[in-house]
Amino acid sequence: MPTQPDERRELSVFLRSRRERLTPDDVGLPRTGRRRTPGLRREELALLAGISATWYTYLEQGRDIRVSDQVLNALATALRLDRYERVHLFQLAGHAPVTKAAQPEPLAAEVAGVPLLLQPSPAYIISGTYEVLSHNRAAEELFPDLTAAVGRPPNFARWVFLEPAARDVLVEWEQEARGLLARLRTLAARHPGDTRYDGLVDELKAGSPEASAWWPRYDVQTRHGGRKRLRCPERGVVDFAYTAFHLAEDPEQTLVIYSDAREAARLPDRT
Template identity: 80%
Template sequence: MHQQSEQRRELAAFLRSRRERITPDQVGLPSTGRRRTPGLRREEVALLAGMSATWYTYLEQGRDVRASYQVFDALATALQLDRYERGHLFQLAGHAPAAEAEEPEALAAEVAAVPLLLQPHPAYIIGATYDVLSYNRAADELFPNLTATADRPANFARWVFLEPAARDVLVDWEPEARGLLARLRTLAGRHPGDVRYTRQIDELKSGSPEVRAWWPRYDVQARHGGRKRLRRPGRGTVDFTYTAFHLAEQPEQTLVIYSEDQLDAPAAD
């Protein structure tokens, strides 16, 4: 029962956060008078979704009400959710299979060896909560102080938000940190009631004012590859391309490989 109650609260807060970011102009509604809160009113969302304003209010209040897949599909459209946000909404609404809480993550020896084989390219494997399960020397040099302790593994989210060196290494620290927190929110939504996420978020909130400010925004995002600008000792800012591969037998374990971006390198003679 506690898990269901917590999930309803998460759903209510997520709906409210998405409603408050949309203006009437964005959805073709007239902006009438002063508004006590930013964004759309509850009755406006209900109108756009073709549902009862009372039922929508119940959802935002976290009441124990049941709504169909079609209702949440209409809400996702009305709130202009992207595909990651839609998936998160359906998870919270109970219209997607929720993963069970897992035992501490294990990594097969042959999988743990993969980052070592990729040296000199920085590479690491992260788990469901961004624990760094394996990494090579190049990754250790690229992300200084990404170290394990006697009682727990290194954790990339902890490094980004709580390790002072991260703000120097990550040239674009704020967008990088916001994106990581959005991906962590997505993962937590797939594991309602999983104490690993509760403990992790509590730790990040206690040590990071940014996490305290950004977590209530309910941004969600999937893990993906991309580009990063990183500062390297003696070299200044270096552009990197990184690629993420989900492991076949453990899809929430991800191999991440970095390579220096060669797009701007001069052509050979």
């Protein structure tokens, strides 16, 4: 069990957010009496997980108590957590390695030059706090005003939530923004008390009503590849495939490469 108050508070918020998103109908329980709070009651969740309601209440209140892997697995099942949320639960409970707060190492010149070598494919390297550490011209053209910040490094999270151009470029802006915030939540939980994450989250919540409304939902997600529909100035809406590679020197620094999904589909199969 985490011993620091802020870590216990994070676990408390996460458990409560996941309990409140479930209803008795979701888990096959009868509705009894008038419900004054959203989601399941604490005693209902404890029943589903096979644990004491009093003990679960202490856990959700952030008290300094010990919890076993068996209990965490039971809670994860009862709360219907997906695999990302399950890993996140174990991390918050101190049952998985947590990366301590640290300033990111500067990129070596040969690493910083990789996006330039990938031109004309849009590519950039981001830190755990979504600072854009290196990028090429194609990325700058694909994400207009990404590098317009003065006096501080460009930041992809700030661009998505605070830059008006993002809502035009990202065709499914809400979906993309929610996913980014979920990934930021996951990364922030690995660095409890790290002012870099705290400051970024506060800035996003202050400047974006969506970020302020979504952050308490406690969605979590890991960085991954996928597809995005982006609106390009000269080509209109294009379906891009993107791939994320974690750097060996710092796994939270990520190289992201974009390619036209239609062109990628025409590549010969070498299997």
